Amino acid sequence: MKNQRESQKANSDVSKSQSTQRRHQKLFFNKFIDSKIKESPYLQPQFISSLDKELYKGENLNQPLYRESKTTLLDSLFRHFVNFSSNNGMSKKALDMCLRNEKKVLPQPNCLPGSYKDAYKLLKPLLIKTTTYDACVNDCQLFRKTNASDYSMDVECGKCGEARYSDHSPSARKTYTYMPLGPRLVRIYGDDNICKLMFSRPDLSNGKLSDIADGNLYKSWFQRGGVFEDTEERCTVPLALFCDGLNPHKSMATQKSMWPLMLTWLNLPIPVRYILGPMMLVGIVPGTKTEEPKNLDPYLDVLVDELLELSTCTMYDAYKGAPTTVKVALLQYLCDVPAFSKVLHVSSQAALRGCPYCKEEGQYCKSLHKVVHLHNRPFLPIEHDLRNNENEFALKGKETSSKPVSFTKEEELEIRSRYDGLPNQNQKSILQKQTGLKGTYSFMRLPYHNRKEQMQPDGMHTIADVIGNVLGMVTGKDDNKKVRNGEEDFNRFKETWIKRDDEDAEPCSEVTRKRKNDNQSNANQKKQKLQTEISEELPKAPWKVDKPGLKVADTRAKNLVYPTGYDYLADSHFSKPWTLRTMHGKHQILAITGDSSDLTPRLLPKRQENTLRKLFSAIDMMTHESYDSDELEDIIRFTSEAMSLLERDFPIALQTITTHLMHHIPEGYADFGPLYGRWLFPFERINSWITRQALNKNKIEATIMETYAIYDWCVFMIMSGKIKQDDINIGKLEKLLLDEGIDEMKTSIGKKFFIPDTVLSHMSEIYDFCLLQRMTNEGKEVSCCTKLYGNTGREMKYSSVTKQRSSDTFVYAVKIGDDFVANQNCVNSLSDILFGNISKIFEHSWHGKSYTWLLVDIYDDVKFENGFWSTSEQFISQRPLLLQDVSAPQVVGKESNRLYFVSASVSLKE
Template sequence: MTSSTSLSYEVYSHTITLMDNLKRQCTCSKCNGKFVNIKTFRAHSKKIHNTHAEISDTHREQPEIVRESKELLKKTLILNQSLHEGTNRTVKDAIAEHLFIFSSNNGMSKTALSQYLYHEKCVLPQPNNLPSTYCEAVTIIQPYLMPIEKFKCCTNDCKIFPISSTILACPDCNESLVFSNNRNKKTFQYMPIVPRIVRWYGTRNLAKILYANKLNTTGRLSSYTDGNIFRQQMTDGVFKDQQQQNCVPLALFADGVNPNKNQTVQKSIWPLIITWITLPQEMRYILGPMMLAGIVPGYGRKEPKSLDPYINVLVDELLSNIECNLYDAYTDAPVNVKIALLQYLCDIPAFSKLLHCSGQAAIRACFFCKDTGVHSSSVNKVLHISNREFLPTDSPFRKDKTLFAKKTEEVAPKPQAYSREEEMEIRKEYDKKKNNNQKCKLQKETGFKGIHPLHRLPYFDRVHQMQPDGMHTLADVISNILDLITGKSDGPKVRQCEKDYNRFKETWPKRPSLSTTECERPSKQAKKSSVDTAVPEPTPKAPPLPAAPWLLTKQDVKLADNRAKSVKYPKGFDYTPADHFTRAWTLRTMHGKQQFVTKNIAAWCIRGLLAKPQEETLFNLFEVIKRLTQPSYTTEQLQGLIEDTSTAVVLLERDFPLTLQNITTHLLHHIPEGYEDYGPLYDRWLYPLERANSWVTRQILQHGHEESTVMQTYRIYDWSSHNILSGEIINYSRQTSLCRLAEKVNSIHHQDISTASTKRFILQSEDLSILKDNYNNIYDQNYELFDIDPVVTYLKFSQRQDAELKRQIFFSTTEHQTTASRSHDYCVSVSHRTNRRFGTISKIFKHNHLDKATMWVKLEMFPIPEQSGLFLVTDDRKIDTHIFSFDKISNPVVFASEDNKIWFLNV
C-alpha cells in the first residue's frame, strides 16, 4: 500500500472502531446525555437514579441527527476508498457507473446487476472494495438518496394516508385499505421536489446555470421566459421583487400510460413529472433535471378514478415552500428562493382529470373558449363547426351561404374564454348541487366539474397557466387526415353526415335496389323443406361508395406508398421511409408524424392525386403546421400566423368532410393565440416528456405494484444523474444525452470522435485553385498557388451547432454514409453565384492557413434545380464539383428520387 492509502485506511479503521464502541453505548437523559455502557446501564440507572428504565427507550433518546451524521461519515469513508491498490478510481466511481447503467437501461434486473458486480469483483486485483451485490451497493449510497414519502391509498382514490397510519378503512367509502394479511392494497410513493432544488443550489457547477440571462433581448419569442406570462410574474406576480436566479418556476406534466407490454391487459398509471422552466431548453427536458415526483397507481385493470388525493401531496409541499432559505454554492451565501407551479403540460384527457373539466367528446370540450359543439347522429360524435367565428369580421368566408355546414352568413364574434371569477362561481355551484343528475347537467352546459386541489395555490390561474397540447393536437389532425384520404375512416356514415348538412351531393351513399327475386315470398312448403338444410344466406354487400374529391384510389395509395419509401432523410428524424398510407402505424411516434408533414414529405407523396381544391387546401394546412412548429417568432409574425391558421381550418371545413371537425381540429385556432404569452410550441413540445413516461414503463419488472419498484429505481437514477451533471463522476463510459450535457456543463473536453481525423492527403490542382480563390475573397489578398499548403486532413463526418434548433447537426461524406448508416446526411444546399445549388458531400477536410484551421467541404453538384410547386427538382446526375466553407452549407436536406429526377423537399 502507498502511504496515502494506508493513512486513509487507518482513519477508516479508527472511525469504524469508534462506531462500534458507540453501538455498545447508549445515552442517559437524566445525566445530560452522558454515554453509559450498555452492559452496566441497568446498574447505573438503579444506583444513580433508582429507576429501572429500558435500554431501548433511552437508546432512542440519542438525537437522530447524531446517528445520521455518524452513519453518513461511515458511508463517506467507504465511498472515498480506492477501488483497489494502485488505482485512482474510487468505490464511488465504480458504484455510480454501475448504478447509472442499471437505472438507465431498459428494465435491467437487480439479479443481473448483482451477477455483473460479482464477476467484476472476481476479475479486479485482490483484495478490492467493490460491492459484490446490488443490495450492498445501494446500502452504501443510501444516505445520499433523496427521501421518499409513502402513503397507503383507498382503492377508489377517495383519500390517502401516511403508511404509518393505523386507519384500515377509507372513511368516505368504507373500502378496506389492506388485504387479509395486512398488506396494503394500494400504495403511493412521493419524492419531494424541494430537497432536489436545495441540492441543485448547493452544487456549484449546477447553481452557476441559474445565473445565465433568461430574458431574450433580441425581440424574438423562443422560450416560455420570453412570453408575457413569465414577464408579468416577474414584475407583478408571484416572483415580484425577486432576482431571476432565485425564482424556481415549475411545470407539471401528467399522463396515463399502460405499464403492461401486453396491450390487451389494460391498466393505467399516471407519472407526475415536474420540469424546471428556467433551465436551458436542452437541459430542461432530460430525465434528471426533469423530476419524477411520483406515480399515481391504478388498481387491477382500472385507472385512478381521481388524481386529487395525490395532487394534494404536491400542493402541500408547494404551499409550505413558497419561500425558503437555501444555500447558494455559486455565491457561497444563503439566498431566499421562491418556488411556484406556473405551467401545466397535459393532453385533453389529462387536463380533464387534473383540472376537473369535460372530456374531449363533450359538447363543451374546449377549455379555452365558450365554443359549443353540435352532436351528429350520423357519425356519433361532436362536431365543432364554428370555425368562421375566428376569422376577421370582413373575411369573405363569413358571407358564404352554400359551402359550409351552417348555410347562413356568419356574424357571431370570436368565442371568448371564461374569466377566473366566472369559472370559480360555476365550480362552486357544481359542488353545491344535491345529486349527480344536477351536476351532470351543469357540467354539460359549462364544461366544468368542481373545485380541484390546485385552487389552493394562491397564484393559480387556469386560463393563464394551461395551453393547448400542440404535439397531440397536430399528431391527431395529421392522423385523421391521412386516414380519411386513404379511405380508412371514410364510409357511409361520413357520407350520410354530409347529406345531413346538404354538402357534396355527388358523394352521398346510394340505397341498394332490391331485385324482384329478392322481393318474392317463399311458399310454406319451401320453408318446411328448408328447415333442416337451411344455410344462412350471406348479407348482401352494400354498394360501393361514390368517388369523392378527397379520396385516393387504390392505385393512388400504392403510388403514394412507393414515393414514401424512396425518401432519404438525415439524422435526428423519427420518420422512417415505409408504406405509410397503407400501414399508418409505421409513423410510430407523434414527432415522426410532425416531421412527415413539416418537411414536405406528405405533400410530395400525394401531389397530383387529389382534386385540385382539396390538394390546395391540404397543402395550405401542411404549410400552416410547418409554421406553427418553428423554433422562434417575432411579434410581428404572430398576427399573420393566427389569421392564416384560422383560414386553413375554415378551408378544411369547406373542402373536406365534417368528420374532421373534432376538438383537436378546433384547438388549432388556439395554439398560435398563446405564443405571445407562453412562447412557441417548439419550447413546450411534449415528446421528451412522453419519453420519460416510456422510461417508467421500461423499468417495470414486478407487476402488481409497478409504481413502487419504479420509484426505487428512480431514486438510484436521480443520484446517478446528479453525480454526472455535477461533475463528481466524469469517467463514465456511456455517451447518453445526459452525459453529453454534463460535458458541456462542466466544461469537459473529450476528443470529439465526430471530427476525428482519418488521413492526410494532398489536394489536387483544381481543388487547390478553388481554395486559393476562396482565400483571396476572405482575406482580400492575391495569393498564388504556392502560398496555399496543399496538405489537408480529411474527415469522415463532422457536427455543427444549430443556434435556432439548439442541437448538434450531423454531416457525413457519401463514402462513409453508404456503409455506416441508413440515414443520409450528405445532401446539402448552398448559394453559388446567383443560384441555389444542391450537392452531395464528397470530402470534409481541415486546412491550415495563416495558422488558422478552417473546415471545408467538397460538393459534387447537381444541375441547377427548377421550381415544381412546393419543391425543387433536378436531374439525377452530377455535373461538377466545388469547394465551400463548412459554415456556408445548409443543414442536410430531405430528398427523394423518382423517374431519374431528384426532388428536394424541405427547402
C-alpha cells in the first residue's frame, strides 16, 4: 500500500480527518449493520452467510471434547484436518483410523467424530462451496448454463457428439470442480484479523524497483483510464493467473495430464502472497487418462464469467466496518511457453514465429532438424560495433535492421478474428505460421485484457534452459554431428566441420566394444545410438573443453565450498553432467574459465571464455532482487550484447527460442518489476502439494479439490485467529506446505561473549548516537541464525566456524558512504566491499532492543577480475557486522592460495 502511505505522509491532516470519518462510519454501520446487512440486496447475502458467526456455533462446535476438556470440538477438528490436508498428504482411510482410535482412547463420553465421514459432515458447512460441472470428454464444452447458452440439460456434446454420461453408470465421463473466488474474497474482507495481515505491506522498495507494485504497469492500473481508476489500493484485487501442466503420477513417465489454475493476489505482502491459501487454487482442469486436456477454454470460461461478475462488486469490509466497493481484475499471466500457448493462443516453442513478444522470425535448419532464431544483433543499439561484423554471424553482412516490434492490439484482434473465420484447419495453420497467433480465446472477453502488456517470459525456465544448453555444449554432452553440420550450413567454424571422407569409416574401438555387449532391447539400442554420436571423434572445436580440460574443471568444481544448508554439493560435476545444476551456472563457469593467474591452463579460447563470462554476468544482472531505474537501460544493452556474442562464438544449435527470449526478459523490468517477484518457484512448490494429494487414482482432480477446500479452511482459521493455539501461527503457515518442518530459529549455545573494545567501537559506529561507555561489553553467543532472503520468503542460514567441523560461512558486505547495505549491485571502489568468514554470532542489547551481530574475519587483498571477486586467504582484521547488512552465504572456490567468491553478485564500476 505504498501509494496510499505516501499520500498519507504528504497530507497528514487529510488522513486524520479520514480516520475520524472512518470511525464515525464504523459507529454508524455497527449500529445498523446487524439488522440490515442480511437483507441488503447488493451485499450478496450468500457470501455474508458463509461468514456467519452462528455457523461456528451451529453444531455445538465450541463444546468441550469431553467433560472438563480444554480442547473444543472445533479445535480438535481443525488439528486433524490440518494434518490431513497439509504436508505429505494423508489418505481419508488413515484419518478415519486416527479418529476411530482417538475416540476410543479419549475419556468417555466424548464428542469427537469417530470417522472421516462424520468429521467431514461437521466441517462441510464451514467450507467454501465448490461447483462441479460435467465436461465433454474432448474438452469442447461444459454442460452448464451461461448468459450466452444453456447446455446444462444436453446429454451429448454439441460440437463433437460424444456422450456426456458413461454407458454403465449415471455419472458424467468427465467433470470439472470449480472453487469460486467471490466467497473467498468476501471472507477475507469480512475478517478484521485477515484484513490487518493482508493489507499491511511493509515498504520493501525504499525507492528501488523491487516488486511488481513498483513497476509502471501496476501504477498505470490506478491512473486515469486504468482499470482501478479512483479506487483505494486496498479495495482492489489485481490478480495473476498461473497455470501449468502437471503429471500427478510422479513415478510414471506419462505426459502432463492435469492443469491446475491458480490465482495470486498481486498487492498482498510478498510473504503472504505466495502461500497457498491467500494464493487461490480455483480448479484443476482434468486430463483424460494420461493425455492433457485438448482445449482449456471451456474451463477458463468459468473463471472469466466470475471475473466479469466481480469486476466491480460490494463486500462487507471489516476494517472499515462498512460495505465497500471492491474491484477485481485478472491482469497478469505467469506461465511457461507451452502453457502460454494453451491459455493465450500463441504459437508454441517449435514454430517459426515462436516469440509472442515480437515479430522475430526463425528459420528451419535442416541439419539441426529444428528452428533457429538468429536475430540477436537487431536488438543492439544502432551504432554498436558488432553490427558491422560481416562474416562471423550466422546471417552474413552488416546488420542494419532495428529491433523487431510486436503486433498492435488492433492488428492482433484482426488476425485472431480472421483465424476464427477461416473454413478449414489447413488455412488456419497457414495463418498461424505467418503470424504466430491463433484464434480468439477466453480471456479476451475481459474488457481490460491486453495480452502483450500482461504476459512476460518465464524467467526461471528460460534462464535455466539457456545455461543448461550452454553447459551441455561446453562439456561436449550436446556437441555432435548435427551441431557441426549446422555450422557448415551457415559457413562458420570451418575447422570444426566433419570431414566427408570419414563418414563411412569404421567406428572407433570404444564404440565397437559397446556394440558387442548390445542386448536386443529397443531402449538400449537408442542409448547406444546416442553414445555413438557422443563418442564419435569430432574435430576440435573452440566451444568445447577437451578431456584433460574437463578434469581440471572437475577438480575446481570439487574444491568449491558451499554454504551450510545449501541444496547443492561440490562434486566432479563436469564428468557427471547430470549433476550440473543449471541455476548455479555462475559457480561452474569459474571452473571452466580458469582464473586470473596465467599459470593454469586455459580450458577454452580467450574469446569463448570472455563471451561465457559476459553471458553469466548478464544472467547475474537479470536476477538481482532490486534495481535503480537508471540501471535498466544498461542491463538491456548488456544482455543483447551477450546474446549476440553467444551467437558469434558458439554453435547455431544454441539459438533456440529460449535464447531469443533472453532479450525480452530485462525489457519488462520497468513495467513488471524484477524477475524475482515473478519466479515460478512458489507455484512449483504448490504443484508438489497437489501431487502429494493425488492419492486417489479415480476422479483424481475432484478429490484434490475436496482436500484443497479443507486446506483452504485451515489456512483461514489460522489467519483469522479463530484458532488460538500457541504452536500454530501465520509464520508456520508456510510450513504447512513444505515437506520438512525443521525450525531454523536462532540456536543458543548459552555462552556469554565478552566483546573486545576494538569490536565494541566498530559496533558503536553502526548503532545510531551511541556512547561507547554506555554499551555493555557482553553478548550472548548463538551457533547459527537465519535471515529472510529478499522478497521470496525463503530463509538463509548462517553459522560460525566451529572447531569440530568446518562449517565456513563466507559473506560479504557493501559499504555506501558510512553505512553497510544489503542488496547493492555495484560498488565504486575495492575499499567499498569487505569479504570474510563468520567467526562468531552473538546477540547484543542496546536501548532495550536485541541485535544479531556477526563477528567476521576479514580477508586481505581484494581483487575484481573477469567478473569474479577474489581475496587472499589471509585475515587482516576482525569486525562486527549486523546480520541485516551482510550478503547471503557465499559459494567460494579455493585456488592458488586465493579465495574466489563466485556467487557474489556485485560488480565494480568501471
